[in-house]
Amino acid sequence: MSAVLFRNGLVLTMDDTHTVHPAADVLVVDDRIAEIGPGLTAPEGATEIDASGGIVMPGMIDTHRHMWQTAMRGYGADWTLTQYFVWYYLESGKHFRPEDIHAGNVLAALEALDAGVTTTVDWSHGLQTTQHADAAVDALQSVPGRFVLAYGNIQQGPWQWSASPEFRDFVNRRIRPGDDMLGFQMAFDVTGDPAFPEKAAFEVARELGVPVTTHAGVWGATNDDGIRLMHEHGFMTPSTIYVHAATLTHDSYHRIAATGGSVSVSTESEQSAGQGYPPTWQLRDHDIPVSLSMDTSVWWSGDLFSAMRSTLGADRSREHMEAHGRADTVTHVHLRAEQVVDWATRGGAKALGLDGKIGSLEVGKKADVVLLKNDHSPVMFPILNAYGHVAFQAQRADVHTVLVNGRVVKRDGRLVDVDLAGARAAVERTVEHLVGVMGEEAWQRGMNPDVPETKVLDNPYTYTEWDAGSAQWKHGGND
Ligand SMILES: [Zn+2]
Numbered sequence: 001m002s003a004v005l006f007r008n009g010l011v012l013t014m015d016d017t018h019t020v021h022p023a024a025d026v027l028v029v030d031d032r033i034a035e036i037g038p039g040l041t042a043p044e045g046a047t048e049i050d051a052s053g054g055i056v057m058p059g060m061i062d063t064h065r066h067m068w069q070t071a072m073r074g075y076g077a078d079w080t081l082t083q084y085f086v087w088y089y090l091e092s093g094k095h096f097r098p099e100d101i102h103a104g105n106v107l108a109a110l111e112a113l114d115a116g117v118t119t120t121v122d123w124s125h126g127l128q129t130t131q132h133a134d135a136a137v138d139a140l141q142s143v144p145g146r147f148v149l150a151y152g153n154i155q156q157g158p159w160q161w162s163a164s165p166e167f168r169d170f171v172n173r174r175i176r177p178g179d180d181m182l183g184f185q186m187a188f189d190v191t192g193d194p195a196f197p198e199k200a201a202f203e204v205a206r207e208l209g210v211p212v213t214t215h216a217g218v219w220g221a222t223n224d225d226g227i228r229l230m231h232e233h234g235f236m237t238p239s240t241i242y243v244h245a246a247t248l249t250h251d252s253y254h255r256i257a258a259t260g261g262s263v264s265v266s267t268e269s270e271q272s273a274g275q276g277y278p279p280t281w282q283l284r285d286h287d288i289p290v291s292l293s294m295d296t297s298v299w300w301s302g303d304l305f306s307a308m309r310s311t312l313g314a315d316r317s318r319e320h321m322e323a324h325g326r327a328d329t330v331t332h333v334h335l336r337a338e339q340v341v342d343w344a345t346r347g348g349a350k351a352l353g354l355d356g357k358i359g360s361l362e363v364g365k366k367a368d369v370v371l372l373k374n375d376h377s378p379v380m381f382p383i384l385n386a387y388g389h390v391a392f393q394a395q396r397a398d399v400h401t402v403l404v405n406g407r408v409v410k411r412d413g414r415l416v417d418v419d420l421a422g423a424r425a426a427v428e429r430t431v432e433h434l435v436g437v438m439g440e441e442a443w444q445r446g447m448n449p450d451v452p453e454t455k456v457l458d459n460p461y462t463y464t465e466w467d468a469g470s471a472q473w474k475h476g477g478n479d
Contacts, residue, residue: 003043004028004403006371009051010386011036014058014345014360018338020386026056028367031406035363047408049401054373055386055394057341058360059118059146059404060304061348063264064213064243064293067108067122068101068136071430075447076298081220081273083449084298088126089154092446095437096126096430098135103426105139108302110418113145113409115303116370116399119348119358120145121264121293123187123213123243125152127161130170137174140182143418144409146368148183148352149175150213158188158201171208180357180366181405185211185241189218192225202235211239211353213264217248218275227252236261241351243293244269245283246276253286262289262351265343267310269295278314281322284334290343291351301396308340308391337387371401374413 005028011021013036025040026033042048069088076084087093105122112120122140127133133151140147151170153161161167175184186205190198205212212235216222227248230236238260245256245263256263267278273295283290292307294300315335323330349359357366372394374380380398383389402410409416435443463473 001043001045002030002406003034003046004367004406004408005040005042005046005048006051006056006369006401007048009054009056009371009373010383011361012055012057012341012386012390013362014342015362018342023052026051026361026369028369028403028406031366033361033363033365033367033369036361049371049411051371051373053375053381053383054371054400055383055390056361057370057372057390058345059358059368059370059402060116060344061119061291061352061359062112062117062293062302062304062307063121063241063291063348063351064123064150064266064295065108065112065120065302066125066296066298067120068096068104068124068126070108070111070297070302071100071104071427072434073107073297074299078447078449079273079299080449081218081275084273085221087446092434092438093126094128094155095434096128096132097433098129098131099426100430100433101126101132102135102139103423103430105136106143106423107427108297109140109143109145109147110415110420110423111297111302113143113402113404114399114415115301115305115396116372116402116410117302117304118146118368118370118402118404119148119352119354120302121148121150121185121213121352123150123152125154125187127151127153128155130166133170134174137182144407145404146181146358148185150185150187152187157197158186159197159199162186162188162201162204177209180354183352183354185213187213189215189222190226190230191221192223192229194225194229196229196233198229199233199235202230202233206235211237211241213241213243215244215275216242217245217252217279219247220274223247224249224252227255231255231259239353241291244275244279245288246270246279248279250286253282253288257286257288262291262347264291264293264351265311266293266295266307267314268300268306271310271314272299277318278311280311280315280335281318284315289347289350291348292340292344303396304344305391305395308337308344311335311340311343312337312391337385337391341387341390367403367406369401369403370399372398373400374398
């Protein structure tokens with residue numbers, strides 16, 4: 001038996017009634033939460049962690065992340081979705097070898113754990129061969145986090161790769177139904193082609209009994225037609241995850257709500273890349289369940305603090321803007337910090353069908369636990385509004401301790417038992433390989449897209465000269 005006891009923390013359980021314990025202990029025995037309450041007795045040999053001055057909360061859950069792309073961290077910071085598509089889908093995504101998928105996945109997995117993200121959906125659409133898929137799974141299984149492999153391949157139609165015997169063989173070899181450390185989904189997009197060629201892939205998913213995750217409502221790429229086709233053919237289910245769902249009409253939102261699916265909102269992505277306005281302001285109206293995601297580290301980081309923060313900002317920004325358009329003033333915002341903390345934890349668990357096991361701190365659930373505490377930070381006190389503190393104040397560096405399935409994977413602000421040097425060397429080899437096949441010039445060009453022409457507007461208040469004698473500006477131009 002192994003036991004970990006968090007002592008005297010502010011506990012956000014995220015249970016059904018969002019119970020908050022201002023000062024309580026959380027006892028973990030083996031892989032489960034055994035007890036929550038004040039003054040618990042430590043079992044013999046338990047690891048005790050002083051949580052005073054900190055917040056104990058469930059591990060966060062990212063429902064859509066292209067982990068393989070982490071090898072190119074930050075490369076596309078100035079991209080739009082168009083540049084992303086050209087780079088990965090058309091020109092250079094095919095250069096990734098199985099070892100490159102492995103390198104990106106390991107780094108992304110470590111980054112997630114470091115940020116208190118205990119479960120990540122690896123939206124793995126660079127799987128050109130099943131050797132790539134084996135590499136993806138090898139990487140995920142080498143890091144002690146909880147993952148869901150969402151299998152995809154942008155180099156082929158989903159009706160092609162999902163029908164191949166190699167894919168079936170991979171699923172048989174590597175995926176175990178009911179394994180809560182490595183789940184499985186199929187990841188592909190529906191273009192809206194009236195012939196609906198994706199039907200065959202949905203049938204494979206149905207036969208295998210696995211959920212489909214799909215980029216839906218993405219400006220210029222997927223739209224209402226895809227949703228309608230899925231709905232008319234009976235492929236919209238409660239386990240379907242619609243990523244972004246930012247550019248859709250009410251009709252599509254009604255179809256999603258009525259069939260019980262959920263939306264994975266990647267606010268930072270939608271804001272920069274252009275899938276559409278981050279949709280939580282619409283999803284709230286339609287009562288569609290929400291989870292949060294970071295999409296890809298080719299632009300953004302893999303921490304859900306950023307997701308919570310940007311989602312609150314985008315939703316409130318929209319609410320104010322709409323009100324001002326009606327010459328109205330918002331006096332009370334609808335979206336609360338408590339809600340985005342729920343989306344970052346429980347919302348993800350529900351979306352993945354894992355709500356019975358993870359997503360909240362409740363006795364009997366799997367122990368995915370995060371302690372936010374940093375005695376060296378001026379930002380970690382006073383903690384007056386715990387949800388607000390998580391959403392707007394805390395950061396990755398404040399993630400003190402992380403447990404996944406009862407195992408300590410981060411302690412005192414440092415990842416435990418990880419080969420960061422190995423991860424670094426692998427990613428360096430991948431970058432070297434990519435620069436080598438593309439050529440240095442193309443590599444640099446890809447990172448630095450042209451800036452569109454802009455003109456600074458004429459300013460009617462422009463002066464030309466400061467007259468020190470009179471201590472006044474002199475007018476320029478036409479006087
Ligand atoms: Zn995506």
